Amino acid sequence: xxxxxxxxxxxxxxxxxxxxxxxxxxxxxxxxxxxxxxxxxxxxxxxxxxxxxxxxxxxxxxxxxxxxxxxxxxxxxxxxxxxxxxxxxxxxxxxxxxxxxxxxxxxxxxxxxxxxxxxxxxxxxxxxxxxxxxxxxxxxxxxxxxxxxxxxxxxxxxxxxxxxxxxxxxxxxxxxxxxxxxxxxxxxxxxxxxxxxxxxxxxxxxxxxxxxxxxxxxxxxxxxxxxxxxxxxxxxxxxxxxxxxxxxxxxxxxxxxxxxxxxxxxxxxxxxxxxxxxxxxxxxxxxxxxxxxxxxxxxxxxxxxxxxxxxxxxxxxxxxxxxxxxxxxxxxxxxxxxxxxxxxxxxxxxxxxxxxxxxxxxxxxxxxxxxxxxxxxxxxxxxxxxxxxxxxxxxx
Amino acid sequence: xxxxxxxxxxxxxxxxxxxxxxxxxxxxxxxxxxxxxxxxxxxxxxxxxxxxxxxxxxxxxxxxxxxxxxxxxxxxxxxxxxxxxxxxxxxxxxxxxxxxxxxxxxxxxxxxxxxxxxxxxxxxxxxxxxxxxxxxxxxxxxxxxxxxxxxxxxxxxxxxxxxxxxxxxxxxxxxxxxxxxxxxxxxxxxxxxxxxxxxxxxxxxxxxxxxxxxxxxxxxxxxxxxxxxxxxxxxxxxxxxxxxxxxxxxxxxxxxxxxxxxxxxxxxxxxxxxxxxxxxxxxxxxxxxxxxxxxxxxxxxxxxxxxxxxxxxxxxxxxxxxxxxxxxxxxxxxxxxxx
Amino acid sequence: xxxxxxxxxxxxxxxxxxxxxxxxxxxxxxxxxxxxxxxxxxxxxxxxxxxxxxxxxxxxxxxxxxxxxxxxxxxxxxxxxxxxxxxxxxxxxxxxxxxxxxxxxxxxxxxxxxxxxxxxxxxxxxxxxxxxxxxxxxxxxxxxxxxx
Numbered sequence: 001x002x003x004x005x006x007x008x009x010x011x012x013x014x015x016x017x018x019x020x021x022x023x024x025x026x027x028x029x030x031x032x033x034x035x036x037x038x039x040x041x042x043x044x045x046x047x048x049x050x051x052x053x054x055x056x057x058x059x060x061x062x063x064x065x066x067x068x069x070x071x072x073x074x075x076x077x078x079x080x081x082x083x084x085x086x087x088x089x090x091x092x093x094x095x096x097x098x099x100x101x102x103x104x105x106x107x108x109x110x111x112x113x114x115x116x117x118x119x120x121x122x123x124x125x126x127x128x129x130x131x132x133x134x135x136x137x138x139x140x141x142x143x144x145x146x147x148x149x150x151x152x153x154x155x156x157x158x159x160x161x162x163x164x165x166x167x168x169x170x171x172x173x174x175x176x177x178x179x180x181x182x183x184x185x186x187x188x189x190x191x192x193x194x195x196x197x198x199x200x201x202x203x204x205x206x207x208x209x210x211x212x213x214x215x216x217x218x219x220x221x222x223x224x225x226x227x228x229x230x231x232x233x234x235x236x237x238x239x240x241x242x243x244x245x246x247x248x249x250x251x252x253x254x255x256x257x258x259x260x261x262x263x264x265x266x267x268x269x270x271x272x273x274x275x276x277x278x279x280x281x282x283x284x285x286x287x288x289x290x291x292x293x294x295x296x297x298x299x300x301x302x303x304x305x306x307x308x309x310x311x312x313x314x315x316x317x318x319x320x321x322x323x324x325x326x327x328x329x330x331x332x333x334x335x336x337x338x339x340x341x342x343x344x345x346x347x348x349x350x351x352x353x354x355x356x357x358x359x360x361x362x363x364x365x366x367x368x369x370x371x372x373x374x375x376x377x378x379x380x381x382x383x384x385x386x387x388x389x390x391x392x393x394x395x396x
Numbered sequence: 397x398x399x400x401x402x403x404x405x406x407x408x409x410x411x412x413x414x415x416x417x418x419x420x421x422x423x424x425x426x427x428x429x430x431x432x433x434x435x436x437x438x439x440x441x442x443x444x445x446x447x448x449x450x451x452x453x454x455x456x457x458x459x460x461x462x463x464x465x466x467x468x469x470x471x472x473x474x475x476x477x478x479x480x481x482x483x484x485x486x487x488x489x490x491x492x493x494x495x496x497x498x499x500x501x502x503x504x505x506x507x508x509x510x511x512x513x514x515x516x517x518x519x520x521x522x523x524x525x526x527x528x529x530x531x532x533x534x535x536x537x538x539x540x541x542x543x544x545x546x547x548x549x550x551x552x553x554x555x556x557x558x559x560x561x562x563x564x565x566x567x568x569x570x571x572x573x574x575x576x577x578x579x580x581x582x583x584x585x586x587x588x589x590x591x592x593x594x595x596x597x598x599x600x601x602x603x604x605x606x607x608x609x610x611x612x613x614x615x616x617x618x619x620x621x622x623x624x625x626x627x628x629x630x631x632x633x634x635x636x637x638x639x640x641x642x643x644x645x646x647x648x649x650x651x652x653x654x655x656x657x658x659x660x661x662x663x664x665x666x667x668x669x670x671x672x673x674x675x676x677x678x679x680x681x682x683x684x685x686x687x688x689x690x691x692x693x694x695x696x697x698x699x700x701x702x703x704x705x706x707x708x709x710x711x712x713x714x715x716x717x718x719x720x721x722x723x724x725x726x727x728x729x730x731x732x733x734x735x
Numbered sequence: 736x737x738x739x740x741x742x743x744x745x746x747x748x749x750x751x752x753x754x755x756x757x758x759x760x761x762x763x764x765x766x767x768x769x770x771x772x773x774x775x776x777x778x779x780x781x782x783x784x785x786x787x788x789x790x791x792x793x794x795x796x797x798x799x800x801x802x803x804x805x806x807x808x809x810x811x812x813x814x815x816x817x818x819x820x821x822x823x824x825x826x827x828x829x830x831x832x833x834x835x836x837x838x839x840x841x842x843x844x845x846x847x848x849x850x851x852x853x854x855x856x857x858x859x860x861x862x863x864x865x866x867x868x869x870x871x872x873x874x875x876x877x878x879x880x881x882x883x
Contacts, residue, residue: 012543013540021637021638021641047754072757074757126638434773449745648787
C-alpha cells in the first residue's frame, strides 16, 4: 500500500499517454517509479471532454436522449436506457413489459460485448495475442446479434420514451435466430474461460498484482465488477425492478481483489448475461412494445440508477414546461474505478501497473463530465481532475 | 584454392543469410496468424516489402543527442551478425584465430549491448515529449526527473543481459564441453563433418549432438537464450506494447528503420544458423550443403513463433526464475557431458 | 516501379484517438484487426509508432487538449503519409462542432481533423462499418503509392 517512506524514494517519473498502445483512449498516466516499481500513480483524464451535458441543455428531451448515446461507443445502450428510464420515472409513464424485456436484452448483449472487448484488450496488454484474437472472435457474433437486433453495430438506439423503437422489436424469426446464435457462444465461452483460468503463464502474470482490498474498494469507490472482485456484494441489477422481478441470475462476487479476480469476474458475468438473454427471449410477452399515450411536460428532479457493464451509472435531470432538458447530469463508473486503480497499482512492476489500470476497464469518453452546481453561490463549474483527486483520495 | 574459397564464402554466405532472413518474419507472422484463426499478411510483407518501403521513405533527422551514432547502430548490428555467421564457416578457420565459441559469445554480447545504446540515444515523441500540460498541475511528488520509455527499455535490456542471456551461453558451451574444443568447426568435425568435401548425402552419416542427452538439454537452453536475445515473446519486456511501446527503436524512421529490420532479421537467422552448426554439425559451406543448413535454420524461428503465440509477456518476476531454471538445465547437460 | 510495389505491399497504419466516443476506435482496432475481418491479409499492419507509420487514422472530434499532440504526431511521420479521418466526428466534428443556436461553437472541440492537419480520406458513418473501413483503406493505397 501507499506508505510515505516508499514515496520519498521515487526516483523518476514515467509518463504514459496520451497516445499509447496500452491505453488506446487518450488519457495520461504519470507513474512514479523506484527502479521499476511503482510508488505512486496519477491518472489525468480530461482529454476526451466534449461538453455533452452542456449541449443537452435546453434540447427537447427526445433529441437529447439520443445524444446521451454518443457519450460512449461501448456502453451506448445503457446511457440511453438509463436516461429514458429516468424520464419515465419522473413523468410516471407506463412502459409495456415487452419493452422492458427487449431493453434488458440490449443491455445484456452490450455487457457481453463490452466484457469480451475488455478481455481481449487485457490479453493484448498481457502480450497474449492469440487469446486476445480469440476474444475478438467471440465478440464478433455478439456484434452481429446486436446488428441483427437493432440495425447498427455500435449505436443501437433501442429505447425511446414509452417503450422501444419498432425496428428493434423481436418477432418470432428473430427470436429463433438469436437463440441459435447464443447457444454456440455459451459453450465456446465456457471452454475458453476454462482455458484462461488454467493457463499457468497467464495466471502467473495476473495472480498477485493490482491488489485492492475490500476497504479500499469501498473507500475509493471502485464500482461494478471491480468492486465485486474485491468482495463487495452489490449489483444494481438486484435492485432495478426490470431485472429483479423477471429474471433469475447470480451476482458474481470474488474475494481476491487482484487482476485475476477482475478478469475472472467478467468471464463469469458473461455467462450470467447469456443466461439472462435466454430467459428474456423465452419469456417475451406478446404485446405492443411501445406506449405512445403519454404527454411530456414539466418534470421535477428525477434520477435513475442502473448497472452498466462497468458498474453503477447515474443519470438525473429535470424538464421544463415544453419538455426541454435542464441540468442533465450523467455519472459513469470509470471515474471512481480509476481512482481506485491509482491506489491498487502501487507496489507493482511498471508493466504490471498498466495491466492493473486497464483491468478496471476504463472508459474515458464516459468520464470527465462532472459538473458541480453550487446552489448557494448560484454557479456551476466543471470538476477538474485535481479536485476529483482531492475529494476522492487525499482528503478522506 | 584456399584464397578463392575464402573470398567466395565471405561474399556469398552473408548474401544468402541476407536473402533468407527477409523471409523469416513473414513466416513467423503467418504461423502466429494461423494459430489466431486468421489469414495473416503475405510471407514477404513484414520482412521484405516493409524494408524496401522504408528505404524509399523520406529521411528524417531523429530526435537524439547523437543522431548519426543512433542511426549507425543497427548497421553495426547487421555487420556483427554477418561476422558471426562468417566465423562459423570452415573457410575462415585458418584465416583468423577468432573462429571459436568465445568469439561468438562475445559478439552476441555486443549485439545485446547495442540496445542499451539505442535506448539511451532516443527521445521519442510518444513518451516525455508528448505535449500535455500535466506538470503544471502537480502531484504529491514534485520535481522528479522524467524518464523516456527508451531509457526504461535500456534499463530492462541491462537486466536481461545480466540474467536473461545465461541460457544462451550455457547452450553455446555445452557442445564445447562435449567435444572438448572451443573451435566451432572442431565441434562440427566431432559430429562427423568433413571439412574437405561435404555433399548432401553425407548428412545422413552425421551423428548430431542433438541426439544425445547433453545435446537436448543444451538445445533447450539455447532456444530460451534465442528468445531472450531476439526479445521475442515471452521475453519481449524490453519492447512490450504494455508500457514502452517499441522501446529503443522508437525513433528509427525511413532507411534507419529498414536497417533495424534487417538487423533483427539477420539476428533471427544467424542465431539459428549457429545452432545448426553446433547441434547438427552442418556449418554453412558453399555448395548444395547450404540448403539443409538453411532449412534446419528455420526450426528455431518456427518454434519461436509457436511459443510466442501462446505466451504473454513475462515480467522480471517470471524471467529471473525461468532464466535461472533453464540455466540449471544447461548445467545439468554439462554435467552429463562430463560424465 | 519497385517503390510503388513495395508501398502497396506493406502499409503501416497508426491510430490516434482524439476524444471520440470509442465507437469508431473500437470498430477499427477490435473489429477490423480481429480475425473476422483481419486487415493484415490486405498487407496493412498496425503500429503505435509515428516514425513507422504511413497512414494516420484519426477518430473522433479533435479536442483542444489533443490538438498539439495530434500536430506533433503528424509531424513525426516521415513522407509519404496519408491521413484518414474516420467517422462523422473526425470529418466535421459531428454533433460537437457547432452547438447551434445561442450556444455558438464549442469550447472544448476544435472541430474536424481537417482543421488541424490535412486530411486525404474521409470515411463517413457513425460509426463506419468495418467493411467500409476495409474498402477505404484498400482504395487509399494507390494514393500512397503514387506519392513522390
